[in-house]
Amino acid sequence: MSTATAIVTPVMPERHYLNDNYGIRSWLLTKDHKRIAILYLFSITFFFLIGGLFASLIRLHLLTPNGELFEADTYNKLFTMHGVNMVFFFLIPSVPAVLGNFLMPIMVGTKDLAFPKINLLSWYLYIVGGTFSMAAMVSGGADSGWTFYAPLSSGYLKTHVIMLAVGVIIAGFSSIFTGLNFIVTVHRMRAPGMTWGRLPLFVWSNYAASLIMILGTPVIAITLILLALERGFHIGIFDPKLGGDPVLFQHMFWFYSHPAVYIMILPGMGVISEIVPCFSRKRIFGYSFVAFSSIAIAVFGFVVWAHHMFVAGISVYSALVFSLLSYAVAIPSAVKVFNWTATMYKGSIEMSTPMLYAMAFIGLFTIGGLTGLFLAALGLDIHIHDTYFVIAHFHYVMVGGMVTAYLGGLHFWWPKMTGRMYPEAPAKLAALITFIGFNLTFFPQFILGYMGMPRRYWAYPPEFQVLNVLSSAGASVLAVGFLLPLLYFAWSLKYGEIAGNNPWHATGLEWETSSPPPTHNFHEIPIVTKDPYAYGKDAEVTVVH
Amino acid sequence: MSGHSHPTPGLYLVIFLALVVGTCLTWGIAFKDLGVWNPVVALTIAVAKALLVVLFFMHVHYSSKLTKLTISAGVFWLMIMITMSLSDYLTRTFLPQ
Amino acid sequence: MSTSQTTTTDHHPALAHQFDSMEQQQDASTFGMWVFLLTELMMFGGLFTAYLIYRLKYYPAFVAGSTSISVSWGFANTLILIASSFTMAMSVWAAQNGKRRMQVWLLLSTMVLGSAFLGVKAKEYYDKWDECHIPGHVIGKGFNAWGGCSATNKSLGNIAEEIRDPKEHGNPNTPETAAEQIARQTEIFFSFYFLMTGLHAFHMVIGLGLLTWLTLRARHGDFGPAYYTPIELGGLYWHFVDIVWIFLFPLLYLISRHQHGV
Numbered sequence: 001m002s003t004a005t006a007i008v009t010p011v012m013p014e015r016h017y018l019n020d021n022y023g024i025r026s027w028l029l030t031k032d033h034k035r036i037a038i039l040y041l042f043s044i045t046f047f048f049l050i051g052g053l054f055a056s057l058i059r060l061h062l063l064t065p066n067g068e069l070f071e072a073d074t075y076n077k078l079f080t081m082h083g084v085n086m087v088f089f090f091l092i093p094s095v096p097a098v099l100g101n102f103l104m105p106i107m108v109g110t111k112d113l114a115f116p117k118i119n120l121l122s123w124y125l126y127i128v129g130g131t132f133s134m135a136a137m138v139s140g141g142a143d144s145g146w147t148f149y150a151p152l153s154s155g156y157l158k159t160h161v162i163m164l165a166v167g168v169i170i171a172g173f174s175s176i177f178t179g180l181n182f183i184v185t186v187h188r189m190r191a192p193g194m195t196w197g198r199l200p201l202f203v204w205s206n207y208a209a210s211l212i213m214i215l216g217t218p219v220i221a222i223t224l225i226l227l228a229l230e231r232g233f234h235i236g237i238f239d240p241k242l243g244g245d246p247v248l249f250q251h252m253f254w255f256y257s258h259p260a261v262y263i264m265i266l267p268g269m270g271v272i273s274e275i276v277p278c279f280s281r282k283r284i285f286g287y288s289f290v291a292f293s294s295i296a297i298a299v300f301g302f303v304v305w306a307h308h309m310f311v312a313g314i315s316v317y318s319a320l321v322f323s324l325l326s327y328a329v330a331i332p333s334a335v336k337v338f339n340w341t342a343t344m345y346k347g348s349i350e351m352s353t354p355m356l357y358a359m360a361f362i363g364l365f366t367i368g369g370l371t372g373l374f375l376a377a378l379g380l381d382i383h384i385h386d387t388y389f390v391i392a393h394f395h396y397v398m399v400g401g402m403v404t405a406y407l408g409g410l411h412f413w414w415p416k417m418t419g420r421m422y423p424e425a426p427a428k429l430a431a432l433i434t435f436i437g438f439n440l441t442f443f444p445q446f447i448l449g450y451m452g453m454p455r456r457y458w459a460y461p462p463e464f465q466v467l468n469v470l471s472s473a474g475a476s477v478l479a480v481g482f483l484l485p486l487l488y489f490a491w492s493l494k495y496g497e498i499a500g501n502n503p504w505h506a507t508g509l510e511w512e513t514s515s516p517p518p519t520h521n522f523h524e525i526p527i528v529t530k531d532p533y534a535y536g537k538d539a540e541v542t543v544v545h
Numbered sequence: 546m547s548g549h550s551h552p553t554p555g556l557y558l559v560i561f562l563a564l565v566v567g568t569c570l571t572w573g574i575a576f577k578d579l580g581v582w583n584p585v586v587a588l589t590i591a592v593a594k595a596l597l598v599v600l601f602f603m604h605v606h607y608s609s610k611l612t613k614l615t616i617s618a619g620v621f622w623l624m625i626m627i628t629m630s631l632s633d634y635l636t637r638t639f640l641p642q
Numbered sequence: 643m644s645t646s647q648t649t650t651t652d653h654h655p656a657l658a659h660q661f662d663s664m665e666q667q668q669d670a671s672t673f674g675m676w677v678f679l680l681t682e683l684m685m686f687g688g689l690f691t692a693y694l695i696y697r698l699k700y701y702p703a704f705v706a707g708s709t710s711i712s713v714s715w716g717f718a719n720t721l722i723l724i725a726s727s728f729t730m731a732m733s734v735w736a737a738q739n740g741k742r743r744m745q746v747w748l749l750l751s752t753m754v755l756g757s758a759f760l761g762v763k764a765k766e767y768y769d770k771w772d773e774c775h776i777p778g779h780v781i782g783k784g785f786n787a788w789g790g791c792s793a794t795n796k797s798l799g800n801i802a803e804e805i806r807d808p809k810e811h812g813n814p815n816t817p818e819t820a821a822e823q824i825a826r827q828t829e830i831f832f833s834f835y836f837l838m839t840g841l842h843a844f845h846m847v848i849g850l851g852l853l854t855w856l857t858l859r860a861r862h863g864d865f866g867p868a869y870y871t872p873i874e875l876g877g878l879y880w881h882f883v884d885i886v887w888i889f890l891f892p893l894l895y896l897i898s899r900h901q902h903g904v
Contacts, residue, residue: 112660114670180677187611188670189660214677215622218685226692226837233778235833236826237692243826248695251630252688302625306633318633554735561728565721568891572717575896583900587892595885602731602881604874609669612676619680623687630691634698 010500012419016516031116032519037102038417039123040093045486047089047130050137054082056479059441059472067459075458076143077159083146084164088171089130091402092260095267096178096213097126099409100206102417104182106510107200109191109528111520114184118177125174132167136160145456147257150238150249154230162231165224172217175263179213182206191509193528200508200532201290205270208294212259212266212301220256223249247312254305262301265365265397266294268405269336272358275412276340278506279355280347283533286339293332300329310381319378326376333369337362352504353427357408360435364400368393371446386456389449395442407434407485414489415503419515420496426488434481440474507534552601560601567594656869668871675875679882682845686886689841693834693893700827706787706801707831708897710775712766716895719762720887726755727884733860734877737870742863745873749857752880756850763843770832777833785832787825798828805901835894842890845883852876 017034027035058078061069070078101119105112113119136142142164144153153161186199186207226237227249236242238249277284284290306314306322340362349355371393375381384390415421444467449455453464460468502511507530513522552560571590579586600606605613654664661667697704733748774791775798776782783791788799802824856876859865865873 110660114660115674116658116660176681180674180681183677184670184674188666188673214681215619215684218681219626219688222685222688226689229837233780235778235836236830237833243700243823243830245695245699247633248692251633252692255626255630255688302622303629306629314633315636315638317636318629321632551735551738552731554732557728557731557735561724564724564727568717568720568724571892571896572713575713575892575899578900583896583898584892587896588889591889591892594888598727598881598885598888602727603878608672611673615673615676615680619683623683623690626684626687627691627694630695631698634695 010498010503010515012498013514013516013518015518016419016514017519018418018516020519029120031112031120033101033105033113033116033119034417034517034519036119036123037098037100040097040101040126043123043127043130044090044094044098047085048482050134051082051085051090052479052482054078054085056475058082059475061458062460062468063472065460065462065465065468070458072458073143076145076456077141079456080143080145080164081137081141084133084168086398087146087260087264088168089126089133091264091398092171092175093126093178094264094402094406095271095409096182096206096209096263097122099202099271099406099413100182100267101178103413103510104185104203104206105189106513106517106521107203107508108186108189109194109509109522109526110185110189111522111525113181114189115181119181122174122177122181125170125177129167129169129171129174132163132170136163136167139163147253148224148227148249149253150227150230150246151240151244154227154237155239155241162228165228169221169224172221175213176217179210179217182210183214191526191528195528197288198528198530198532199291200270201273201284201287201294202267202270204291204294205266205273208298209263209266211295211298212263216256216259216263216302219252220260223252223256226252247309247314250309250312251306254308255302258305258308259298259301261394261397262297264402266297268361268402268409269294269333271405271409271412272340272361273336274506274508275354275358275408276343277533277535278412278504279350279352279358280344281350281535282343282347283535284339285342285345286335287531287533289335290339293335296332297329300325300332304329307376307381310378311385323376323378327373330369330373330376333365337366337369351428352411353422353424353431354408354412354504356428356431357404357411360431361401361404361408364396364404364438368396368398368401371396383452384449386454387449388445388453388455391455392442392445392449395445400438400442404434404438407431410485410489412504413510414492415499416510416515416517418493418496419499420492421499421503422485422492422496423488426484430481430484430488432481433477433484437474437477437479437481441471441478442474444468444471444474507532551607552604556601560597563597564594567597654869656864656871664869671871671875672878675878679878682882686838686841689834689838690889690893693838696830696834697893697897700830702802702806703798703824703827704831705805705898705901706798706824707775707828707835708895708899709801709901710773710798711835711895712769713895713899715762715766716891719759720891722755722759722762723884723887726752726759727881729755730877730880734870734874737860737865737873738867740866742860742866745860745865746857749853749860749873753850753853753857756846756853756880760843760846760850763839767836770836775832777829777836785825785829787828788821799824802828805898838890838894842883842886845886849876849880849883852879 017032027039030036030039057070058075061067061075061078067075101113139160142157142159142161144157144159144161144164148161148165186203190199229235230237230239230242230244234242236244238244238246240246273284273290304322304326306318307326310319310323340358371389375384375390375393411422411427448464448467448471451464453460499515501514503515504511509526509528510517512526567590571587574586575583599616605616656667657664658667661670729748729751733745733752736744736748770776771782772791774783774786777785779785787802788797799821803820806824853876856873859872
């Protein structure tokens with residue numbers, strides 16, 4: 001249904017969602033999912049910078065083995081605040097709340113999400129949660145680790161654990177409402193002709209992530225509430241001194257926090273599934289496999305949580321089962337990697353910035369995922385649990401995977417959201433700098449972990465210094481790579497080339513409406529008759545130079 | 546939703562009385578010693594009562610397949626959490642004293 | 643769920659802009675409420691899981707704790723809540739059939755029954771406070787498992803000791819006595835008693851707030867055969883809270899009752 005005429009100069013539509021209404025009230029009381037997405041864009045960027053600040057302080061401190069920059073207790077606060085900000089206030093909301101909120105209604109062909117007011121409530125809950133987190137930070141922070149393990153956090157620490165936990169609980173409710181909205185929208189608001197088999201894979205991924213959001217998040221909410229009550233009222237739940245069981249905390253915490261990592265990565269995988277076919281000019285290979293693998297990841301992700309507890313004292317038999325299931329959960333992710341690669345095979349590859357990020361994702365996520373299998377092996381985990389091997393593993397999947405996908409998605413849909421193109425040369429440079437900086441930061445950490453350097457230690461044996469210095473050097477390069485987009489995206493808002501409806505000649509309903517879209521998304525609700533990803537020889541979308 | 550039938554007040558009354566009977570049964574049986582079966586019986590009656598509320602008071606009997614699937618999924622997930630957590634606690638072997 | 647619907651071209655005043663028809667709005671809203679109830683199920687579920695684990699670990703102490711709460715009040719409360727579910731379901735029926743006065747009376751009855759439930763719970767909580775069975779040492783007069791707070795205090799410690807298997811040892815490495823262990827374990831029972839019934843009561847209070855709003859709207863004539871979604875959703879929430887109690891009653895009040903009677 002898209003046009004192949006590139007002869008017409010792209011123009012900005014006269015009225016669109018950004019200029020339909022002016023004034024702060026029209027933004028803070030908006031019900032438009034696209035405006036809410038922009039509100040989230042600003043807030044999560046803020047928390048990403050805060051988390052990044054803590055990361056910089058950690059890497060600075062670790063330049064020397066004797067911990068000369070910060071005291072041990074302060075160091076504990078640094079990694080706690082880094083973890084909490086990054087996990088709960090950046091990674092979990094990023095793709096769903098920014099790109100998902102913006103695109104989901106348009107991709108299914110409707111005017112807005114099912115419950116727009118609840119969507120706005122989600123954002124406010126996120127802000128309130130974030131405020132509690134910032135309040136905890138400015139009053140001195142907490143040093144429990146982002147994992148809040150009891151009884152340390154409930155019985156021994158003197159820092160602002162409850163305030164931080166309350167911030168996380170409230171942000172959790174924000175996540176629950178976003179997931180609820182997505183699920184109802186996908187089930188009940190698809191345009192005529194938009195069958196499940198015609199949905200973009202981005203929708204499938206966000207739908208699967210939403211399933212996890214609604215089923216898992218309530219458990220961490222109650223767990224942290226119990227923790228706060230134990231800390232405040234000295235009732236025994238997790239503290240052995242009071243008759244409690246510390247392993248129970250870990251079971252309840254990880255029941256959510258493991259599936260949470262799939263909340264983080266699934267939407268990112270959805271972004272990759274949109275970018276790869278577009279810049280290979282080829283249909284996605286194995287659409288149903290990719291779609292069902294998202295659901296499989298969501299389901300399997302719930303039965304592997306105790307692989308975080310192999311050395312915590314759980315039963316060996318149950319550890320065996322969890323280890324086996326952890327191997328199984330890698331399979332659907334591998335299916336996706338194979339399908340993306342097969343999509344690129346014999347495709348006509350265009351090395352645009354989103355594609356650079358997508359290709360980086362495929363490589364880095366694979367490394368991260370494979371190293372997860374090392375950790376899932378019981379015998380090996382005894383040696384590498386709680387070492388830098390674990391840290392490298394999850395940063396490869398979360399930063400090399402998730403953040404990369406988020407940046408790729410931001411670049412891919414920036415023209416749609418703002419009506420402007422970002423400048424290609426600085427963008428490609430930033431992608432390259434990020435890739436180099438990332439690997440330099442985290443690859444040495446695999447070696448450090450294998451050699452035995454424990455995580456969350458403020459000092460380390462001197463023989464580990466060279467690798468730590470390499471890692472910190474990499475971090476400074478990575479910081480540059482992450483800061484550049486802030487600059488050129490801001491620049492593009494005023495000086496960027498006008499994008500037009502479909503600058504990438506991509507398929508999908510979002511590319512058939514104007515850039516930026518009108519407030520009600522479509523001038524007329526579309527009727528869908530084609531399969532998604534109709535690229536290639538039989539496509540109706542051709543690239544005209 | 547067009548074409549759906551609804552429970553009548555008569556049916557609601559019957560369900561209500563069944564729930565009252567179930568409650569009395571639970572209470573009465575609790576005082577008889579059935580050994581390990583006491584909690585089993587109590588929970589079975591509780592499940593039956595919950596089913597009556599779900600199917601009739603909450604109209605699920607008359608609702609779409611999606612609604613039924615949603616509820617089943619929820620119960621299934623709850624079972625995952627309970628059984629897999631218990632699978633750890635129940636299979637621990639302790640060192641001899 | 644009515645069979646005569648307005649067409650999509652004439653807009654019912656309650657039709658939200660993102661929906662194409664009242665039917666779609668009703669469908670989506672009901673489904674949304676079910677998804678929300680799923681999240682509530684998992685939240686209570688976390689508490690139930692923890693409860694189950696401790697019940698298995700500290701069974702005698704849980705029996706003792708269960709014995710000391712009033713099964714008569716628990717039984718009465720279960721009946722009260724079931725009755726309130728009945729009136730709630732009937733009020734939805736009344737709305738579906740356009741009976742405005744009946745809706746309002748039934749909603750009010752639901753609220754009265756709900757408040758009665760909370761009144762009973764308040765009495766039960768007061769009794770526990772009086773008997774020094776409130777866990778932790780922050781609220782109340784401190785926890786006492788071996789008797790001594792009021793004349794009617796049952797000695798939890800003794801009950802637990804009676805049924806503990808004498809072959810069962812505590813951890814020989816802890817310096818505390820068996821009595822201290824039992825005391826701690828019964829305190830955990832009460833932690834769960836207050837947490838589970840407390841979270842439930844909190845949901846009841848929210849429910850009463852929702853019912854107040856629904857009653858006001860029903861009085862205003864907002865609900866009828868063409869539009870009764872809010873009252874139906876309120877019903878779903880209320881029935882869910884009832885179902886949680888249906889499980890709480892046997893799990894908290896009826897642990898090995900046959901051993902120690904009322």
